[in-house]
Amino acid sequence: MSGEAPSADLVCGVGQLYPQAELRPPEVVMRLERMGSFFPSRLSFMRSLLRDLATANATVERGVFDVDDDGFGRAVYTVRVHDHSYSLCAFSNALEPEQRTDRVIAEAWDSSFVLYDGVPSTLELDRLNDAAPRQEAARYRPTDIVLSRANRSVRLFEHVVERLAAGHQPDADTIGSIGYLMRTTAVYGNGKFGIADRALVQDRPILGGAFRAEMLAVWLIRAFTHDLVEHVAHRRSPATAVGLDSELKRHLGIGNSTGLGMAPFLVSHPELLNNWMLARETALARVRAVRSATAHHAQRFRSLIERAQKHAAQWNVEDDRQQSRIVQLRLELGELQEVAAACMNDDDPWDRLVNACSNWSAECEELVVSALLETYPELVDGLAGCMVAGESRRIDPAMTAGELRETIETQWAWAVSTDFDAPENCRRFWYTSEEKLEPRLGDRFTEEGAELERPLDIARRVCALHAELLGRSAGDPVATLCKELPQHRFAIQRVQTLLRHPYAEIRDNLIAEDLLPIDMLRCKLSFFGAAKFDPKSDRWTRVTLFQGAPLIDELGATGTSAADFDDWWLPVL
Amino acid sequence: MIELSLNEVETTVVKAACGRGLDHGVATEIGTAARWLCEAGHDGIEAAVEALAAVDGDGGELGLAAVDLALASEEPVLVSDYVSRTLLAGLAGRVGLVSVDVDDGVELRRPAELAVSPAQVATVASPPCWSELQDWAAQTYVPSSEQSRVAGAGAGLTDND
Numbered sequence: 001m002s003g004e005a006p007s008a009d010l011v012c013g014v015g016q017l018y019p020q021a022e023l024r025p026p027e028v029v030m031r032l033e034r035m036g037s038f039f040p041s042r043l044s045f046m047r048s049l050l051r052d053l054a055t056a057n058a059t060v061e062r063g064v065f066d067v068d069d070d071g072f073g074r075a076v077y078t079v080r081v082h083d084h085s086y087s088l089c090a091f092s093n094a095l096e097p098e099q100r101t102d103r104v105i106a107e108a109w110d111s112s113f114v115l116y117d118g119v120p121s122t123l124e125l126d127r128l129n130d131a132a133p134r135q136e137a138a139r140y141r142p143t144d145i146v147l148s149r150a151n152r153s154v155r156l157f158e159h160v161v162e163r164l165a166a167g168h169q170p171d172a173d174t175i176g177s178i179g180y181l182m183r184t185t186a187v188y189g190n191g192k193f194g195i196a197d198r199a200l201v202q203d204r205p206i207l208g209g210a211f212r213a214e215m216l217a218v219w220l221i222r223a224f225t226h227d228l229v230e231h232v233a234h235r236r237s238p239a240t241a242v243g244l245d246s247e248l249k250r251h252l253g254i255g256n257s258t259g260l261g262m263a264p265f266l267v268s269h270p271e272l273l274n275n276w277m278l279a280r281e282t283a284l285a286r287v288r289a290v291r292s293a294t295a296h297h298a299q300r301f302r303s304l305i306e307r308a309q310k311h312a313a314q315w316n317v318e319d320d321r322q323q324s325r326i327v328q329l330r331l332e333l334g335e336l337q338e339v340a341a342a343c344m345n346d347d348d349p350w351d352r353l354v355n356a357c358s359n360w361s362a363e364c365e366e367l368v369v370s371a372l373l374e375t376y377p378e379l380v381d382g383l384a385g386c387m388v389a390g391e392s393r394r395i396d397p398a399m400t401a402g403e404l405r406e407t408i409e410t411q412w413a414w415a416v417s418t419d420f421d422a423p424e425n426c427r428r429f430w431y432t433s434e435e436k437l438e439p440r441l442g443d444r445f446t447e448e449g450a451e452l453e454r455p456l457d458i459a460r461r462v463c464a465l466h467a468e469l470l471g472r473s474a475g476d477p478v479a480t481l482c483k484e485l486p487q488h489r490f491a492i493q494r495v496q497t498l499l500r501h502p503y504a505e506i507r508d509n510l511i512a513e514d515l516l517p518i519d520m521l522r523c524k525l526s527f528f529g530a531a532k533f534d535p536k537s538d539r540w541t542r543v544t545l546f547q548g549a550p551l552i553d554e555l556g557a558t559g560t561s562a563a564d565f566d567d568w569w570l571p572v573l
Numbered sequence: 574m575i576e577l578s579l580n581e582v583e584t585t586v587v588k589a590a591c592g593r594g595l596d597h598g599v600a601t602e603i604g605t606a607a608r609w610l611c612e613a614g615h616d617g618i619e620a621a622v623e624a625l626a627a628v629d630g631d632g633g634e635l636g637l638a639a640v641d642l643a644l645a646s647e648e649p650v651l652v653s654d655y656v657s658r659t660l661l662a663g664l665a666g667r668v669g670l671v672s673v674d675v676d677d678g679v680e681l682r683r684p685a686e687l688a689v690s691p692a693q694v695a696t697v698a699s700p701p702c703w704s705e706l707q708d709w710a711a712q713t714y715v716p717s718s719e720q721s722r723v724a725g726a727g728a729g730l731t732d733n734d
Contacts, residue, residue, distance in 0.1 A: 139575055142695040191580025199579070200695060259726050391605075394668055395598070397641035433721060434714035440725030442715070449715030455597040479645045483638035486631040489598030539726065 018379055021288035021351055023281045030277070032508045036519025037325075037362035038526035041370040042377060042569065043280055046529030046546055048384035049215045051566050052206055053555060056081050060220070060552040062227065063119065067092065069235040071228050074129060077220045077552070078119055082205045086145070086213075087116045088220035089128050092228065100151050109135070111182065111224075115146035115217040117196065135186070136436065140194040145207075146217040147195055150182040150225075153255060157181050157229060160244070164233035167240040175248055176314055176573040179532060179544040181225040183255030187214045202388075210272060210388055211528060218545055222254045223552040246551065251573045253547030256530065259540050260439045263520040264430065266506065267456050270494065271389040274501035276527050279383040280369075281503070286379040287372045288351040293344045301344075301375045302337065308367055309333045310572040311531075319535040325363050332364040374569050387527075393500070395493050401481055402474030407495055408466045415459035416466050418509055426460065427513040429453035441517060441539060457511045461491040531570060547571050576696040577618075577703070583608040585706050586621045592712035593625045595632045602637055606663030611697045613666070620659035622702040625709060627656035636661040636679075643670055643681035653678035 028034070040047070058081035067073035071092055078087040092111045099108045112132035120128065124143070131138035135149055156170075156178045163170040189211070190198040201207040207216070226249050234241040244252075266273050293301075312330050317323050336357075343352040350372055357365045373380045408416060420426050429450045433440050444450045455461070465488045472481070478496075482489050498505050509515070517539040525533070530543035548571020554560065586607040590600030603621060610617030624635055636655040643650040643665070652672075655661045661679060665672045671684045715721065 141576065142578065191578030194576055194578055194581070194696070197578045197580045197695070392601075394602075394644075395641070397645040431715045431725075432713060433717050433725060434711065435717035435722065437714065438726055440715075440721055442721065442725060447720060448718070449721075452713055452715050454713075477645055479638070479641035482641050483633070486599050486633065486637075487596045489596050490601070491598070493598050493601075 017382075018286045019289040020282065020285035023278075023285050026277075026502045026505075027507060029281060030503060030505060030507045032506060032516065032519040034362045034366065035506065035523035036516065037366045038523050039367050039370040040526050040529040040531050040569065041280065041283075041373045042380055042566070043283060043373065043384050043387065044527055044529030045209060045211050045215050045387075046219070046549065047566065047569075048209065048381070049206070049212055050219070050550060051381070051384075051562075053079070053081060054550075054562060054565055056206065058206070058555055060223070060555060062223075063087070064125070065227065065231070067228065067231055069232070070094070071232040074125065075224055075227070076120065076125065077223055079216065079220070084117075084204060084206075085119050086207075086216065087119050088217060088224065089114045089116050089120055089125060089132070090221065090224045091129055091132050093133055095151070097154075100154075106185065107137075109133070109149035109185065110151045111221075112149040113147070113217060113221055113224075114140070114144045114195075115148075115213060115220070117143045117145055117201075136193060138193065142194075142196045142200060144195045145189065145201060145213045147186075147188040147193065148184050148214075148217055148221065149186060150184045150221060150254070152182050153178055153180055160229045161233045161236060164230060164244065165237040165241050167237075167242050169242070169245050169248060172248060172251075172573055175251055177316070178255075179251070179547050180222075180253050180255035181229055182221070183257055183542070184218060184221065184545075185257050186261075187218060187256075189214050208388065209384070210276070215528065215545075218254050218256075219549065220552070222252070222546050222549075225254070226252060226551070247573075250548055250551060250568075251571060253544045253549065256525075256543050256545050257536075257540070258521050258525060258543065260430075260441060260517055260521075262524050263517045263539075264439060264454060264456060266520055266524055267458065267510065269389070270497050270504035271392060271501050272387075273506075274504040275389050276387050277503035278501075279386045280373075283373050283376075283380040283383050284354070284369050287376050288348070288354055290350055290376070290379075291347060293349045297375050298344045298349075301340065301371060304371045304374050304569070305333065305336055305340065307572055308371060308570055311570040314572060315532055317534045322533065322535050325361065328361050329363045329367065332360045333367070336364070336368070370569070377563075377566075392493075393497065395478060395482065395489065396496050397477060397479035397482065399478045399496065400474060401469055401472045401476040401478070404478060404481075404492065404495060405466065405469040405472075405474070407499055408462060408469070411498055412459070412462050412466070412495065414507060415462050415509070418459060418463060420460045420463055424513040425509060426457075426511050428511045428515055430456040430510070444511075455490055458491075458494055458505065459509050460511065461488070462495060464488070465491040465495070575699050577699050578696055579608050579611055579694070582611055582618060582697060585710050586618075588710035588713050589621070589625055589706040590628075590632075590709075592709035593628050594630075595628065599632045599635075599637060602664060603632075603635070603660065606660055606667050609667035610659065610663040612694060614694070615659060615663070616700065617659075617663060618697070618700055618706065619702055620657050620663060622705050624657035624660040626705070635664065637664055639681055640664045640668065640670065643683075644668060647683070649680045649682040651675070651678055651680050655679065 060079050064076035075090045076087050090113050095110045114128050114132050160170045207213045339356050343349045357368050429442050429444050518535050525543050530545050532544045534542040548568040583604040587600045587604035590603045607617035607621040634656045636652050639650050639652040662672045665681050670681050673680045
């Protein structure tokens with residue numbers, strides 16, 4: 001079995017198509033502090049989705065818009081691409097203010113949505129109209145690919161309606177600071193509540209990549225919110241109302257409240273995490289191998305950093321930790337142009353720049369990584385196709401206990417040297433609450449339920465496995481270990497997976513007292529393409545999705561180049 | 574009866590196996606085997622329930638160790654003790670082994686030719702025993718408390734802005 005395992009070097013022909021510098025090692029990249037400093041990039045799923053839709057000449061049409069004066073009713077938006085149609089079915093209902101919570105434990109929402117495979121008949125639309133507002137309490141069919149819901153940003157929605165109805169545009173600063181008319185609070189895919197398994201769409205164009213269907217649904221939800229706000233304004237004052245200015249509209253994305261539910265995903269999908277990271281690191285390594293910067297690329301990088309400076313200036317949050325990081329980032333971006341200018345006139349300009357950045361904060365370093373990727377679409381974009389993973393590999397039963405032990409001692413030294421009996425190293429436990437199955441984090445020493453903890457304590461498990469191996473014969477095959485010590489099977493699998501997938505594991509203790517789950521959330525959300533991270537606690541964040549992204553009627557619009565269509569990294573107003 | 578997605582079958586079986594006290598790695602094997610059986614048109618849910626009902630301890634009676642052994646060797650492996658014949662077929666089948674009934678039990682072998690992948694089915698109907706799996710899965714959930722509700726997810730209670 002071990003002989004069949006692909007080496008990480010072979011993934012997507014890394015090292016064969018383009019020259020590349022050395023990859024940053026997992027010991028550096030897979031630390032939570034760094035992962036929690038990631039920014040979206042052109043490899044992010046929202047970006048590659050819209051690029052692929054444009055390349056495929058996809059079109060979007062609004063087939064149904066049956067909405068009353070107050071904005072309640074239903075609408076259908078259909079994307080046609082290749083031989084498929086996908087329809088966002090949107091249902092908007094009245095919601096009492098006290099029912100409006102972003103948490104998973106909510107039971108009612110302003111709007112609910114299904115991304116449907118094909119174009120729904122009236123009968124199907126009625127079925128979804130009955131089910132979608134009930135979300136998890138209803139059942140769905142394999143024609144239903146994504147299930148989601150959203151709440152209005154009461155402040156901004158009303159402001160925009162009021163201004164448009166009066167014949168004025170909304171205040172740009174208010175739009176800039178909030179950034180969305182609605183926040184999604186869950187976007188479900190992959191078979192939940194009877195919806196389509198990912199296996200049913202993963203071989204199709206456009207939807208094949210990770211979270212593609214979910215991102216498509218959110219992009220269409222954004223279009224619905226734009227139409228909805230204009231519709232309500234028009235109905236309020238037909239004689240005076242105006243439509244939203246396109247630039248302001250483009251700056252209205254979709255908000256998202258993200259809690260702990262996202263964090264376990266990164267741990268339970270190690271091969272996928274590896275492939276996301278490897279694609280990003282490979283992209284960086286390709287750019288670092290560029291021998292000299294052309295005038296075009298040098299100018300492009302400078303202008304992107306100017307944009308990043310404006311973006312950072314417009315990014316303000318209440319969270320003290322994040323705000324102080326933003327302030328630091330602004331200072332460092334001020335110095336960056338000068339340092340970059342010096343590097344650009346030399347050989348290996350970007351490699352020099354990345355090395356020079358190591359004195360700055362992780363936040364600034366990772367912003368530079370995203371900016372460098374943005375500068376070289378020709379080296380980067382093809383890697384977007386590598387950010388998927390197949391079924392998890394099974395354990396390799398032929399490996400010996402000695403090989404397993406050696407692997408742990410070389411790759412997991414940080415875990416093995418941790419004292420997991422010390423309270424500060426094991427205080428947290430991850431669990432699923434019986435209350436709507438909300439994922440939560442508890443304190444082992446003050447709360448009930450630690451015996452039911454979810455297996456996110458990877459380092460502790462590997463440490464325990466290592467202790468067991470010390471007393472075993474080195475020649476024992478893993479098959480024998482698994483028979484005699486089945487309680488270590490999961491840990492064995494993780495150790496073997498890391499051997500083949502070097503970026504598969506977060507190299508931090510996920511049950512430590514000082515763990516900040518927010519870092520895991522930001523990492524994952526940056527791969528989605530989210531920006532403006534706005535932590536509400538150490539385990540909950542708001543973000544904005546698709547802010548600055550093209551509008552549905554800009555797909556295939558004449559006069560816009562592919563590069564301009566795709567140019568919405570870190571949007572500024 | 575409801576129509577279940579295959580991912581629901583798999584994740585529920587994994588949780589149920591954890592609820593029965595099995596290691597997550599063992600539970601994952603049972604979950605993928607149950608899904609594989611469903612995809613191949615067999616009753617993977619009943620097989621999982623049959624196996625998990627009989628599990629007492631670390632799951633040694635499932636036959637998983639024999640599957641590991643068969644994968645690590647070129648020779649056929651004989652399994653004389655197992656708690657669910659169908660689940661054993663799933664554990665073996667999903668990794669490309671065939672299980673054949675012989676006089677003393679079941680033999681796990683590498684197939685003479687490459688096995689054909691099971692046909693894709695979109696959903697399976699939930700059998701009556703589905704609720705047993707759900708009950709076992711529920712044994713992994715922590716009862717809610719006020720402290721858990723307020724601090725566990727770290728969110729504000731309303732977001733009405």
